[in-house]
Amino acid sequence: MEQPYVIVGASLAGAKAAEALRAEGHGGPVELIGEETELPYERPPLSKGYLQGKTPRAEFDVHPAAWYAEHDVTLRLGTRVTAINPRARTVELADGTRTGFAKLLLTTGASPRRLPVPGGDGPSVLTLRRVGDSERIRSALRPGARIVIVGAGWIGLETAAAARLAGAEVTVLEMAELPLLRVLGREVARVFADLHRQKGVDLRFGVQVAAVEDGGVRLGDGTLVPADAVVVGVGISPNTALAEAAGLTVDNGVRTDEHLRTSHPDVFAAGDVANAFHPLFGRPIRVEHWANALNQPATAARSMLGRDAVYDRVPYFFTDQYDLGMEYTGYVEPDGYDRVVFRGDVEGREFIAFWLSGGRVLAGMNVNVWDVTDPIRELVRSGRQVDADRLADPDVPLAELAG
Ligand SMILES: Cc1cc2nc3c(=O)[nH]c(=O)nc-3n(C[C@H](O)[C@H](O)[C@H](O)COP(=O)(O)OP(=O)(O)OC[C@H]3O[C@@H](n4cnc5c(N)ncnc54)[C@H](O)[C@@H]3O)c2cc1C
Structure with a gap:
């Protein structure tokens, strides 16, 4: 019998990985195992619209309930995985039973400290x-x-x-x-x-x-x-216990290469739990954000299927607080920049902030200014030096600077 591709952790990254395996044409069995009893859902509304009683629960499922059967994905909710054994290619469940796997993806996320x-x-x-x-x-x-x-x-x-x-x-x-x-x-x-x-x-x-x-x-x-x-709300810790016990390399998350492969060739990791080597930064980074959990699974799925795939997206996240909406594109360590350049009206909270090092843009944050993430991403990705006065000038199109 063909062994399944098993995904441990049925949240955003896990559900997107199941989707990506099918989108890549994988026809074999796929099992998505999660300890929560809810259908995989997105978490951002939990501290925004849902917490405010505005966003209905049904609006933030990753897929509708019928999707899993329609795509022949076995969804095992309320099921905790207690151990993984990469060498024997098995995962052990809380009820003592075992499931074999052909390839394993860890999307176990993180827990509040x-x-x-x-x-x-x-x-x-x-x-x-x-x-x-x-x-x-x-x-x-x-x-x-x-x-x-x-x-x-x-x-x-x-x-x-x-x-x-x-x-x-x-x-x-x-x-x-x-x-x-x-x-x-x-x-x-x-x-x-x-x-x-x-x-x-x-x-x-x-x-x-x-x-x-x-x-x-x-x-x-x-x-x-x-x-x-x-x-x-004092931060989160990646759920690495399974990986650690199995002897996988763990260091601020489950370490992976740029293909999202862990230290074992048949085991992969994605989302909040993965500390993945990022080619743009030349080192591993662990990103605790929605866009990362949304997009990494496509790379993980391709890698699991033995296809060429590298995850090198520029990190992105967003927040909404009162009437302030913000998007942040890029990645900066606390001491990693030497200058901040503002464009727009900071007091009126309608502006873009750029973090620079040596004249290069490392990250940009647009506050109540929209449709600018593409040029900001290009500025970050290009690594080219920019003129700070032109960066600060709202009349200079960002696309021109990213150029
Ligand atoms: C309240 C809140 C608001 C957020 N708002 C934003 C936002 O505005 N913008 C933004 O960019 N990001 C936001 N995020 C972050 C974003 O939601 C996360 O990056 C994303 O949920 C990560 O998805 P994941 O699938 O990697 O992990 P998780 O969502 O943590 O899911 C991991 C799943 O694995 C399960 N699991 C763990 N261990 C086991 C096991 N042994 N067996 C079985 N199942 C297991 C867990 O129960 C969980 O269901 C927010 C997060 C929270 C909590």
Whole structure:
């Protein structure tokens, strides 16, 4: 009997991989195994429209329920994989049964980090990764409710926006001096600080959380910040346990080459869990964003089928907070740039920010300015030096600079 192509992790990357295998003409059995009981779904609405009660649940399934049978994909939901054995080509399930595989793809994603303080993993502490998490948080977002959010990253800030829109009193506690400091740097991070302050969020920077107690969050200086609900958004860790136990190379995620092949030739990885060698940057990067989980699976599927494929897309992500919509194209390490150039109206929050190093654009972020990601991507990809004055000048078409 022909062994299946098995995909472990039935979320965006897993479902797109099943789709890509069929699109590539693979006719053999495909099994998509996931521990969640929901059909594979997209997560961005969980901290935006769905959290705000605006986006219906049915709108963010990756595929409609019928798609899996129509494409002869065996979808095994509510099924946890407890071990993988690349040498024997088997995966072991929580019920003790085993399934063989011809090729294996790991799309196990990531899980929220916990707060390493007393009470940090208590039942009243909410994190946001799954549909159920979003529903639990939403039920706490009532007018006047005191919501304390620990961590001013994307999840924390989007949750803060949803909570304010619901009329809650919101306090954000952040260890660093600004929100999103590691991703955006100080020049641009302040845009998000200003936005949330103007919307009435109590932003507290440079604070240490010492404990989560019944009445709220205790800070390092002894202050109690009262809370009806505490939401923790302090980052995620890739779900690498299966790979590690199987002896695959793991280093900030499952290491893969540019073909998304792991250290075992029959095992591949994609999405949030993959720390994949990126030809444009000349080193592995792990991208925790929707577009990466959407697009990497096509490369993984081709590689699994023995076809030539390299993943070299420029990273891209987006956020929506209140009336601010943003897209970010590129990749910059916290100390990886020497200059930020703005084009447009920063105070009016309608602008593009560019991060440069040695005159080359590493990343661009458009805020309430649309249809510019193509030229920004070209600017990043080309690696050519640009004139900063022309970059800052809205009258110079970006396509001309990318040229
Ligand atoms: C609330 C929220 C908002 C977001 N908003 C944005 C946004 O605005 N823009 C953006 O670019 N990105 C956003 N993201 C990030 C984006 O959703 C992720 O990059 C994407 O979900 C990654 O998909 P994935 O399939 O790689 O992993 P995941 O979505 O983490 O899925 C992995 C799946 O594997 C399952 N699994 C793990 N281990 C096992 C096992 N042993 N056995 C069986 N199943 C297993 C998990 O249960 C899970 O279902 C957001 C994420 C969250 C949580």
